[in-house]
Amino acid sequence: MVDFKTKWKTWLSRMRSILKGDAFLCDSCKLNYGDVCNRPERPNARQCPDYLKK
Secondary structure, X not given: OOOHHHHHHHHHHHHHHHXXXXXXXXXXXXXXXXXXXXXXXXXXXXXXXXXXXX
């Protein structure tokens, strides 16, 4: 089981990424479901030519 400190650090890091604008593109892409996107970078792409904002 993951302790609170680890969960907090993970959450805090994720929020910093979102606020700075360098979060993963897949989280906000229209193609991020099922087998629609076949790119090897998925789900951690920071750059993608197929990116379509939701």
